[in-house]
Amino acid sequence: MPEAAVIAFAEAPNVRHTSGTTNGVEMLVPIFREAFEQAGLTKSDIGFWCSGSSDYLAGRAFSFVSAVDAIGAFPPVMESHVEMDGAFALYEAWVKVLTGEADIALAYGFGKSSAGDLRRVLALQLDPYTMAPLWPDSVSIAALQARLGLDNNLWTKRGMAEVAVRSLAAAASNPRAQLASSPDGGGTVDDLLNEPFVADPLHAHDCAPITDGAAVVIIASADRARELCGRPAWITGFEHRIDSGSLGSRNLTGAPSAAAAGTAAGASDVDVAELHAPFTHQEIILRSALGLPESVSISPSGGALAGNPMFAAGLARIGHAARQITSGTASRVLGHATSGPALQQNLVCVMETR
Amino acid sequence: MTLPLDQPPDEPPDRLPDPPLSAPLNISFDYTRSLGPVLSQFMTGLAHRAILASRSADGRVHVPPAEYDPVTFAPPAELVHVGPAGTVVTWSWQPEPREGQPLQRPFAWALIRLDGADTPLLHAVDAGTPEQMRTGMRVMARWADEPAGRITDIECFEPAGDAETQDDRHDLMSGPAGDGHEAATALAGDGHVPAQSDQPVTMITTPIRLHYQHSASAEESRYLRALGQGKIVAQRCPSCGKVYVPPRGACPTCGVPTTTDVELPDSGIVTTFCVVNVPFQGQRLPSPYVAASVLLDGADIAFQHLILGCEPDQVRMGMRVRAVWKPPAEWGTTSENISHFEPTGEPDAPYESYAHHL
Numbered sequence: 001m002p003e004a005a006v007i008a009f010a011e012a013p014n015v016r017h018t019s020g021t022t023n024g025v026e027m028l029v030p031i032f033r034e035a036f037e038q039a040g041l042t043k044s045d046i047g048f049w050c051s052g053s054s055d056y057l058a059g060r061a062f063s064f065v066s067a068v069d070a071i072g073a074f075p076p077v078m079e080s081h082v083e084m085d086g087a088f089a090l091y092e093a094w095v096k097v098l099t100g101e102a103d104i105a106l107a108y109g110f111g112k113s114s115a116g117d118l119r120r121v122l123a124l125q126l127d128p129y130t131m132a133p134l135w136p137d138s139v140s141i142a143a144l145q146a147r148l149g150l151d152n153n154l155w156t157k158r159g160m161a162e163v164a165v166r167s168l169a170a171a172a173s174n175p176r177a178q179l180a181s182s183p184d185g186g187g188t189v190d191d192l193l194n195e196p197f198v199a200d201p202l203h204a205h206d207c208a209p210i211t212d213g214a215a216v217v218i219i220a221s222a223d224r225a226r227e228l229c230g231r232p233a234w235i236t237g238f239e240h241r242i243d244s245g246s247l248g249s250r251n252l253t254g255a256p257s258a259a260a261a262g263t264a265a266g267a268s269d270v271d272v273a274e275l276h277a278p279f280t281h282q283e284i285i286l287r288s289a290l291g292l293p294e295s296v297s298i299s300p301s302g303g304a305l306a307g308n309p310m311f312a313a314g315l316a317r318i319g320h321a322a323r324q325i326t327s328g329t330a331s332r333v334l335g336h337a338t339s340g341p342a343l344q345q346n347l348v349c350v351m352e353t354r
Numbered sequence: 355m356t357l358p359l360d361q362p363p364d365e366p367p368d369r370l371p372d373p374p375l376s377a378p379l380n381i382s383f384d385y386t387r388s389l390g391p392v393l394s395q396f397m398t399g400l401a402h403r404a405i406l407a408s409r410s411a412d413g414r415v416h417v418p419p420a421e422y423d424p425v426t427f428a429p430p431a432e433l434v435h436v437g438p439a440g441t442v443v444t445w446s447w448q449p450e451p452r453e454g455q456p457l458q459r460p461f462a463w464a465l466i467r468l469d470g471a472d473t474p475l476l477h478a479v480d481a482g483t484p485e486q487m488r489t490g491m492r493v494m495a496r497w498a499d500e501p502a503g504r505i506t507d508i509e510c511f512e513p514a515g516d517a518e519t520q521d522d523r524h525d526l527m528s529g530p531a532g533d534g535h536e537a538a539t540a541l542a543g544d545g546h547v548p549a550q551s552d553q554p555v556t557m558i559t560t561p562i563r564l565h566y567q568h569s570a571s572a573e574e575s576r577y578l579r580a581l582g583q584g585k586i587v588a589q590r591c592p593s594c595g596k597v598y599v600p601p602r603g604a605c606p607t608c609g610v611p612t613t614t615d616v617e618l619p620d621s622g623i624v625t626t627f628c629v630v631n632v633p634f635q636g637q638r639l640p641s642p643y644v645a646a647s648v649l650l651d652g653a654d655i656a657f658q659h660l661i662l663g664c665e666p667d668q669v670r671m672g673m674r675v676r677a678v679w680k681p682p683a684e685w686g687t688t689s690e691n692i693s694h695f696e697p698t699g700e701p702d703a704p705y706e707s708y709a710h711h712l
Contacts, residue, residue: 021571072610136455140446199447248418
């Protein structure tokens with residue numbers, strides 16, 4: 001069985017607003033350069049490119065085509081796109097490497113969420129017949145999920161606030177994070193619980209910020225990975241699954257698709273899990289679905305609560321997880337990405353050192 | 355032909371401190387969708403103030419109806435009536451309603467298990483304040499004045515007092531199959547059937563309106579501001595030397611930022627063109643007219659513009675053209691400052707001089 005490994009990762013600063021265009025070029029050019037430098041590559045070494053982005057987020061048709069300028073696509077390159085998080089683009093790139101069509105592949109994701117009203121834009125990912133015409137916004141949908149768990153004693157508001165406090169404290173060591181606790185300590189759980197609701201039962205600290213950003217991950221076949229990287233992050237399992245698009249048909253207090261993806265990817269015995277949980281209670285759901293014990297370090301990057309660039313945050317989770325391997329900090333890690341309302345789609349990438 | 359390839363701009367571009375240009379961008383589209391047999395029945399039911407649900411092979415009743423059985427994947431055998439009263443399974447509070455939402459005053463979103471159904475329906479509850487909301491409360495559908503076969507025919511739900519809960523389960527959304535079905539078929543629509551809605555509803559139209567603040571890149575902004583002064587500013591790739599107009603921020607060949615501004619003359623050649631004969635929505639010129647790729651002198655990439663000032667059948671590849679500007683009083687930071695291009699009467703450029711730009 002052929003193998004592939006992550007050999008480089010870079011992400012743009014996670015910020016509330018960039019003055020750049022929605023085609024992402026301004027955010028992508030610097031991080032491509034950064035990732036190439038890490039791996040000692042140039043653009044001509046890349047055999048396959050795949051991007052994740054959204055026209056609805058950009059407010060223009062075929063917005064990803066302009067982003068192709070950033071990759072220097074002449075002479076013509078082998079290139080693809082998914083209207084999903086860049087993590088799903090990485091999956092396509094991984095398949096390309098495993099099938100021998102490319103030795104080195106690059107996946108990227110980008111989104112300028114500040115260009116529009118993100119909560120309304122995300123209503124359009126819902127069923128277009130019976131849900132989207134009501135314009136249920138993304139935070140309200142997540143709040144329905146949060147209350148189900150609270151009412152059924154599956155989690156507590158204190159437990160949710162603890163996720164926020166831990167995430168923002170961890171983000172203090174991530175220079176690209178959008179939000180982080182100040183070095184002299186952030187708000188306590190009690191402070192946070194006294195803040196007003198954004199969408200009862202959710203407080204601001206329960207919700208990921210609105211973020212402009214981009215991320216890039218480079219993977220390579222076994223031979224090239226050994227040659228280019230001292231400690232490649234070997235991908236041992238990479239799976240994604242989806243739950244019903246009918247919100248009412250799902251048990252929203254769990255994430256069956258995350259559990260299924262985790263099982264298929266062999267997501268056990270990891271040291272670190274970077275979870276793409278845009279809401280505090282969703283981290284609790286994911287920990288349970290993926291069977292992560294207390295000993296696992298969760299999202300040391302700060303996770304999505306410290307910065308959630310749409311269509312890049314999931315790819316960045318895999319990148320941060322891989323960095324734990326390439327830096328020698330961990331020996332087996334998991335990167336997770338989600339897409340859709342209330343954790344509908346889930347992807348798990350398990351990586352380890354050799 | 356002498357081309358001013360390296361004519362320096364009047365002022366260094368990096369002295370321009372202005373931020374990138376941006377402007378509101380409002381987009382809208384009315385999506386028209388066919389409903390298929392199951393959702394057609396559901397929407398037709400709504401037009402008759404009835405809520406229809408599907409019963410799956412495991413006995414569970416789904417609303418909105420499932421187009422295919424989640425267990426057997428077969429189309430649903432029968433649709434049954436549910437509601438119009440139900441029980442709140444979970445809720446969240448919307449303190450500042452957004453455009454397009456069911457109510458424009460603070461309201462609750464809720465998953466509501468309608469009487470007779472097993473899966474809950476997402477909708478709004480007009481409760482006034484969050485203190486009026488609780489999980490397990492009874493609610494009743496409030497119908498729009500003129501139902502037309504769409505989910506918004508249910509205007510919202512409203513609290514239904516302390517009416518006895520038929521189905522007082524608080525165990526998420528996974529109640530035992532078959533429970534409460536005695537209510538199902540008894541609760542048909544309210545009997546108010548508008549005469550004009552005898553026809554089944556087979557299509558829905560969903561207007562989508564989105565609002566953005568669209569930003570030009572720094573390079574595009576310099577280009578547009580220069581146009582506002584009657585100049586055309588391109589950019590040269592520091593790696594391959596190609597000159598791009600409009601400037602693009604990154605060289606598509608090299609993938610590096612283009613940093614050097616180059617002012618170009620407003621003359622060039624037609625590399626290729628087409629004669630527009632077909633009318634289309636938004637067309638501003640009477641057809642036939644010519645849309646052409648114009649390669650400005652000193653540029654490496656052509657841009658599209660109109661060729662007027664001669665008969666369409668006079669336009670040809672290699673023809674020399676010059677920009678016709680609108681009166682300066684009408685200039686803005688827009689490409690529309692150039693009304694069109696027209697022939698200069700100079701000799702045509704030889705094919706070899708532009709063949710590699712085609």
